[in-house]
Amino acid sequence: MPTIYIDNKPFDVKAGKNLLEACLSLGLDLPYFCWHPAMGSIGACRQCAIKVFKDEEDTRGRIMMSCMEGVKDGMRISVEDDAAKAFRAQVVEWLMTNHPHDCPVCDEGGSCHLQDITVMTGHNYRRYEFKKRTYPNQYLGPLINHEMNRCIQCYRCVRYYRDYAGGKDLNVFAAHNHVYFGREKDGVLQSPFSGNLVEVCPTGVFTDKTLKEHYTRKWDLTNAPTVCQHCSLGCNTISGERYGKLRNVVNRYNSEVNGYFLCDKGRFGYEFVNSENRITQPLIRNRTIEAAGHDAVMQHVRTLVSGHTLIGIGSPRASLESNFTLMELVGKENFYQGITDDLVYIEQKIVDILQSGTIHTPSLKEIEQADAVLVLGEDIWNTAPVMALAVRQSVMKTAATHSTEQVPLPAWHDNAVKELMQEDKGFLANITLLPSPFDEISTVTMNAAPDDIARLGFAIAHILNPSLPEVPNASEALINHATNISKALQQAKHPVIITGTSCWSNALIRAAFDIAAALDMNEKKAGLAFVMQESNSMGLAMMRASSFDRVVANVRNAANVTAIILENDLYRYIPAGEVDAFFSRCKNIIVLDTLHNRTTEKAHVLIPAATFAEGDGTFVNNEARAQRSSQVFMPANKEIKESFKWLSDIKSSMTITANGHDKHPDDLMLALESKLPQFAGVSRVAPPHDYRVHGARIPRESHRYSGRTAMLANMTVSEPQPLQDDDSSLSYTMEGYRGMPPSPLIPFFWAPGWNSCQSVNKYQQETGGSLKGGDPGVRLFEQTTAAPVFSKDIPDAYTPRPGKWMLLPQYHLFGSGELSVYTKGIASLSPEPYISLSKRDAEMSRLNNGDPVNVKTNGKTYAFPLSVNESLPDGIMLLPAGLTGLEAQDWGAWVNISTVIV
Amino acid sequence: MERPLTSNIHPNRPALTLKEYEMTGGYAALRKVCSGMSPAAVQKLVADSNLKGRGGAGFNTGIKWSFVPMGDDAPHPKYLICNADEMEPGTFKDRLLLEGNPHQLLEGMILAAYAIQAEVSYVFLRWAYHKAAEVIRKSIQEAYDAGYLGKDILGSGFHLDMHLHTGVGRYMCGEETALLNALEGKRATPRAKPPFPQISGLFGKPTIVNNVETLCCISHIVNNGADWFKGLSYSEDSGTKLYGVSGKVKRPGTWELPMGITMRELIEEHAGGMKDGVELRGVLPGGASTDFLTTQHLDIKLDYKSVAAAGSRLGTGTMIVMDSSTCPVGFVHNLQHFFAQESCGFCTPCREGLPWVEKILWSLEKGEGKPEDLELLQMHTQLLGPGNTFCALAPGAMEPLQSALKYFHDDFEKHIQHKKCPYD
Amino acid sequence: MLTATEKKEIDHEISLVPFKKASVIEALKIVQQHRGWISDESVEAIAAYLEISPAEVDSVATFYNLIFRRPVGRHVILICDSISCYVMGYRPLRKALEEKLQLQMGETSADDRFTLLPNVCLGCCDRAPALMIDKDLYTDVEPAMLDDIFKKYT
Numbered sequence A: 001m002p003t004i005y006i007d008n009k010p011f012d013v014k015a016g017k018n019l020l021e022a023c024l025s026l027g028l029d030l031p032y033f034c035w036h037p038a039m040g041s042i043g044a045c046r047q048c049a050i051k052v053f054k055d056e057e058d059t060r061g062r063i064m065m066s067c068m069e070g071v072k073d074g075m076r077i078s079v080e081d082d083a084a085k086a087f088r089a090q091v092v093e094w095l096m097t098n099h100p101h102d103c104p105v106c107d108e109g110g111s112c113h114l115q116d117i118t119v120m121t122g123h124n125y126r127r128y129e130f131k132k133r134t135y136p137n138q139y140l141g142p143l144i145n146h147e148m149n150r151c152i153q154c155y156r157c158v159r160y161y162r163d164y165a166g167g168k169d170l171n172v173f174a175a176h177n178h179v180y181f182g183r184e185k186d187g188v189l190q191s192p193f194s195g196n197l198v199e200v201c202p203t204g205v206f207t208d209k210t211l212k213e214h215y216t217r218k219w220d221l222t223n224a225p226t227v228c229q230h231c232s233l234g235c236n237t238i239s240g241e242r243y244g245k246l247r248n249v250v251n252r253y254n255s256e257v258n259g260y261f262l263c264d265k266g267r268f269g270y271e272f273v274n275s276e277n278r279i280t281q282p283l284i285r286n287r288t289i290e291a292a293g294h295d296a297v298m299q300h301v302r303t304l305v306s307g308h309t310l311i312g313i314g315s316p317r318a319s320l321e322s323n324f325t326l327m328e329l330v331g332k333e334n335f336y337q338g339i340t341d342d343l344v345y346i347e348q349k350i351v352d353i354l355q356s357g358t359i360h361t362p363s364l365k366e367i368e369q370a371d372a373v374l375v376l377g378e379d380i381w382n383t384a385p386v387m388a389l390a391v392r393q394s395v396m397k398t399a400a401t402h403s404t405e406q407v408p409l410p411a412w413h414d415n416a417v418k419e420l421m422q423e424d425k426g427f428l429a430n431i432t433l434l435p436s437p438f439d440e441i442s443t444v445t446m447n448a449a450p451d452d453i454a455r456l457g458f459a460i461a462h463i464l465n466p467s468l469p470e471v472p473n474a475s476e477a478l479i480n481h482a483t484n485i486s487k488a489l490q491q492a493k494h495p496v497i498i499t500g501t502s503c504w505s506n507a508l509i510r511a512a513f514d515i516a517a518a519l520d521m522n523e524k525k526a527g528l529a530f531v532m533q534e535s536n537s538m539g540l541a542m543m544r545a546s547s548f549d550r551v552v553a554n555v556r557n558a559a560n561v562t563a564i565i566l567e568n569d570l571y572r573y574i575p576a577g578e579v580d581a582f583f584s585r586c587k588n589i590i591v592l593d594t595l596h597n598r599t600t601e602k603a604h605v606l607i608p609a610a611t612f613a614e615g616d617g618t619f620v621n622n623e624a625r626a627q628r629s630s631q632v633f634m635p636a637n638k639e640i641k642e643s644f645k646w647l648s649d650i651k652s653s654m655t656i657t658a659n660g661h662d663k664h665p666d667d668l669m670l671a672l673e674s675k676l677p678q679f680a681g682v683s684r685v686a687p688p689h690d691y692r693v694h695g696a697r698i699p700r701e702s703h704r705y706s707g708r709t710a711m712l713a714n715m716t717v718s719e720p721q722p723l724q725d726d727d728s729s730l731s732y733t734m735e736g737y738r739g740m741p742p743s744p745l746i747p748f749f750w751a752p753g754w755n756s757c758q759s760v761n762k763y764q765q766e767t768g769g770s771l772k773g774g775d776p777g778v779r780l781f782e783q784t785t786a787a788p789v790f791s792k793d794i795p796d797a798y799t800p801r802p803g804k805w806m807l808l809p810q811y812h813l814f815g816s817g818e819l820s821v822y823t824k825g826i827a828s829l830s831p832e833p834y835i836s837l838s839k840r841d842a843e844m845s846r847l848n849n850g851d852p853v854n855v856k857t858n859g860k861t862y863a864f865p866l867s868v869n870e871s872l873p874d875g876i877m878l879l880p881a882g883l884t885g886l887e888a889q890d891w892g893a894w895v896n897i898s899t900v901i902v
Numbered sequence B: 001m002e003r004p005l006t007s008n009i010h011p012n013r014p015a016l017t018l019k020e021y022e023m024t025g026g027y028a029a030l031r032k033v034c035s036g037m038s039p040a041a042v043q044k045l046v047a048d049s050n051l052k053g054r055g056g057a058g059f060n061t062g063i064k065w066s067f068v069p070m071g072d073d074a075p076h077p078k079y080l081i082c083n084a085d086e087m088e089p090g091t092f093k094d095r096l097l098l099e100g101n102p103h104q105l106l107e108g109m110i111l112a113a114y115a116i117q118a119e120v121s122y123v124f125l126r127w128a129y130h131k132a133a134e135v136i137r138k139s140i141q142e143a144y145d146a147g148y149l150g151k152d153i154l155g156s157g158f159h160l161d162m163h164l165h166t167g168v169g170r171y172m173c174g175e176e177t178a179l180l181n182a183l184e185g186k187r188a189t190p191r192a193k194p195p196f197p198q199i200s201g202l203f204g205k206p207t208i209v210n211n212v213e214t215l216c217c218i219s220h221i222v223n224n225g226a227d228w229f230k231g232l233s234y235s236e237d238s239g240t241k242l243y244g245v246s247g248k249v250k251r252p253g254t255w256e257l258p259m260g261i262t263m264r265e266l267i268e269e270h271a272g273g274m275k276d277g278v279e280l281r282g283v284l285p286g287g288a289s290t291d292f293l294t295t296q297h298l299d300i301k302l303d304y305k306s307v308a309a310a311g312s313r314l315g316t317g318t319m320i321v322m323d324s325s326t327c328p329v330g331f332v333h334n335l336q337h338f339f340a341q342e343s344c345g346f347c348t349p350c351r352e353g354l355p356w357v358e359k360i361l362w363s364l365e366k367g368e369g370k371p372e373d374l375e376l377l378q379m380h381t382q383l384l385g386p387g388n389t390f391c392a393l394a395p396g397a398m399e400p401l402q403s404a405l406k407y408f409h410d411d412f413e414k415h416i417q418h419k420k421c422p423y424d
Numbered sequence C: 001m002l003t004a005t006e007k008k009e010i011d012h013e014i015s016l017v018p019f020k021k022a023s024v025i026e027a028l029k030i031v032q033q034h035r036g037w038i039s040d041e042s043v044e045a046i047a048a049y050l051e052i053s054p055a056e057v058d059s060v061a062t063f064y065n066l067i068f069r070r071p072v073g074r075h076v077i078l079i080c081d082s083i084s085c086y087v088m089g090y091r092p093l094r095k096a097l098e099e100k101l102q103l104q105m106g107e108t109s110a111d112d113r114f115t116l117l118p119n120v121c122l123g124c125c126d127r128a129p130a131l132m133i134d135k136d137l138y139t140d141v142e143p144a145m146l147d148d149i150f151k152k153y154t
């Protein structure tokens, strides 16, 4: 460890870092703009100036940019030097010459990096007396607002958008003090990662348009650490509330998971919490007054429950707490997953693999650090966007490492590394059904039917481990691809294989496992990552409940069935005919959910569940990392509460032994651990509810929160009694422990002098490193030395079947999500329903692009325009999955469909 | 007095053709090198000659070449680039060489490329030099046809391709790393150094960028030796130098003279002294981004060290003379307007500081200045110094300003006191 | 859409560089040569041809002084406003130009004959003041000479 002298005091710092990182990691307040921990240094803003001295004798020193100099043992620098300080203050004065000084009306005000640095450097008197330069603003779509006059030209936005995230339509234009950051013309930003501009931009140029619609200053938000609900990656988020409305979602740093960035679905998809479509009241159908109070509904439910055969259907988007409580209520044998047999089978396979311990499943950070990636069948751009962002980093970093092995340059020296590596890319093979925006950074791409993708996988596994079976009748193209890919994987030190469930193919999962295991046997640390479908798909799958098909079979002979359906719109997973058939066999249907949907329509009793923002819950992400999402606010409407609380109420109404403990989340997790040992560790996901620091709770509100009497100033100025939260150690006040909370309980990032999201630097062990005390989340499975069991059956090559179609889903980042489409902007970016056929199939059916086609499947008829897809293999019919109004299909099945031109 | 670079150039005659150039002894140096001189020997010869880069910074050319990785393991292709951007206001020396004797430059480039074993070379020419573009394009073709370019040059096994790139206008393109970005089809913003272009340059490969005049010296050094080259000079910086004078002198122009002649000789003899009715007040000795010298400095030698000792830089060696009828404030304002416009906009001090300086100077010139303005100007000259900005543009811009504030302080004061420009 | 000639010329430039997009400046120059300026459509056509985004092309195009992103007249007059010309009579020359053409800097005449633009040093400081019309350089220009000069441009 090199020692450097900062203002004559020695400090041990990490080798390979630059001086800015070293100073920030030591907790010093050194201002910066253009540097970003995830993107490195370019030396543009000149804000991070310090003095560097030649040796002990040198008293004059030289001003240098700390972000552009690496640490060297024995080096002497000064942060406090008068000339360096004066220069830093001057940089802000320069930046402010053209800044509009519009903080009072700026959304960034109060959480602005520019404000922080202005105060930090001490610039407070304006000497520039000339006219300011002004710019026009652009329309950038429904999610991001643009206010270019606030720009301080730090170049972070383009570096993030273009270099880091691979976006194409945001850039820098013009020169000298006219440089402009935006699109070449007005229009919707095309990158699904555009929302991070809001946090990357140190001032108010790019701001959150959804927040603007119900704006609140950052300091007036009530915040809690939450987990994103929109896919299986479980990105860590912070959600903020005021006056009973969820106002925004921002990134919550977790170095192992999402790092600094979210996707736009995660950031903006929160509006469902505020939706008009929320279920706000327990309902008992077919009563003159359907709305019922808590006690009335409980009384009624008791009559439906006692003496009936209870069936519970869990949910891949409900918390472990709720799923487990339902399982406890109905009994393990009566607890089912609300998903098809096929999907359950695939998910069980994944859980088996993980539980067997034969292979390592990487975190997103490990994927970033991979030096070769094979994506087998999963359209991660649409189903696991932040994973796609991580893979992009792997591709770039691998190329950078390759270049800097030849010409040594520190990794943080961003532009220099890019100039050196030019267009080099690390290895990525993207093998998917359809082309994706991802292909442009791929070394190998191939589009094929799922079985053929699996066959490619088995062929790769066979090359890696010739004792594995050879793929029969493999085409030359397949062998070529397999040879190239296996060579690259073999050369890599940390190869990662990614697959998932969205192709509805278990062969894919087996093939991916065989490759990873074969690589692992070659003594390298291969990673195998799975993408699941929902935020708690993994958690539910780990409970190993049976499929929907099984419940249908089981209720066929049972009488007096009361089904309790937990936060699950079955019509999204199961073809409508089957769901209808199931419901027709249930005598009573009790549904707990947050929003009205097709399933809730069927409920005899409908119970309003809390959303993630209104409750606590534990979710298990795709790497089997259990993570706690905390309650952001207590709904004023007391009828809305977490499903597990409702279910416990039902349980206690059935038994007399209930002691009230049943519904405490901490106790639930302990019970879960003892009932289902695969969950060992979930009780440690976050500190228990009685956790206190020096006797104090952790406040959800910052101490900058507007005075108490203004808390409910929209209604009254008398001070309300603070709400009591008995479920966690977070409090509903601005008082409490002001230091660093344990990482799973960080409700917001703030540090003295750092009001912007940049304050996260203070929470990290070193800049860009783990959070102090370790990143949140408990990984439930780890690799052991167990020997792998390879698969034996290899599917036949895919061939179209005359008169039949293989039905496959196409996922859309915007549109396929059940909840995110409640955000207007996201809905407006979602595609309209369509049907895709291959070019040949369209020609054979004499159909042209855009022709309206009638499709009859499962007894239903849909009329959608045709979208001819040149890359689609023949014989496959593609439908957009999960769009509002589109029901689930027999994905992966061969079906008879009549297509008719309307 | 020997004038190796320009003795065959006659301003009113067309450029030397390949034939004509060969008749003056052209490409003999290339033949010499190709018949058995090693790249290392060429590098050493040029280093020994103490040829200093004529692009402004004055670094020993042979030593600069020696940082290029050599040998079979070196990254390929390597590049040799002639910097013919010449956009520094007041500078017009390279034009003479480009338009008058293009093959002299080409031969120098081929030799330089040989010395570093580059495979590809570019002439990066400023857009405005249409005539030069024409002759260079033609000359490159002639050189290919004669076997001086292309594969296996003169049987030496050395290959070199050469292309002409004409710019699209930005002073920044002259800065060698910004030039690389421009050649890569990017915005011409500068790159951080290190890594130096010799290690990671054009397309990430080892690259040398040399000025036109620098490269034009090479064939003569190879032909006549290092000692001869040193002997051309009146000072410790070797060779001849193209000096130029513009402004209100009797005979503005360019002359090749021994390095180290005095400024007095240059201005009074070669440029014929000041026009009638005006007196000399100040001189920017090496282009717009150098400090003023004044009448008290007339006897200094025009070499790198002496000009530096007098508080300025030899830069490009083309002087801009400021006479007694020209307002120093207006003069400096014009310069700052140029620099503010040509700032690339990458780093804060230059992007925001220069327009501020320009506006202050303009308000002074209009008679709207205040005493505090002089402090602000002074502050900028200090804070836009080397190291504080990303590249040398802004520090260069501050050189004439800081010396104007020193030598012509009265003029600034008068603008403030009289609330108008005394020269209007 | 690029014309066949434009494509051919761009193809040549592409052949000289390691990746297509490195020839974007050359492509802009070629298209401007043929069309006088670079319209939004030209930006898109070049982007498509080089397989990069229009934003990428425009980012480069707007950086450089002599890529015209707005229409210009048949002849572009560039008057040098840098230091030697400033000393030698740029101001009266500029005034004369503006008066004779009835144009301000940056404007194009109603008949599309001339666009008047200020420009940095033209590299002939010993023959100042200077101006350039299209590719023709005029040095030691006095206001009285302008009428004769203009006659050559219709």
Ligand SMILES: Cc1cc2nc3c(=O)[nH]c(=O)nc-3n(C[C@H](O)[C@H](O)[C@H](O)COP(=O)(O)O)c2cc1C
Pocket: B052, B053, B054, B055, B056, B057, B058, B059, B061, B064, B083, B084, B085, B086, B087, B088, B171, B172, B173, B174, B175, B176, B177, B209, B210, B211, B212, B214, B215, B391, B392, B393
């Ligand atoms: C803003 C700026 C503009 C420059 N313009 C030129 C130029 O037009 N021509 C030139 O030869 N060098 C120019 N230089 C210097 C080059 O960066 C570089 O030092 C030079 O081309 C090296 O050649 P030499 O070693 O032969 O002198 C410029 C430097 C700066 C900072």
Ligand code: SF4
Pocket: B172, B190, B342, B343, B344, B345, B346, B347, B348, B350, B351, B389, B390, B391, B392, B393, B394, B395
């Ligand atoms: S000093 Fe800064 S803004 Fe100015 S030209 Fe250099 S990099 Fe660009």
Ligand code: FES
Pocket: A020, A031, A032, A033, A034, A035, A041, A042, A043, A044, A045, A046, A047, A048, A049, A065, A066, A067, A068
């Ligand atoms: S943070 Fe160091 S120059 Fe911008």
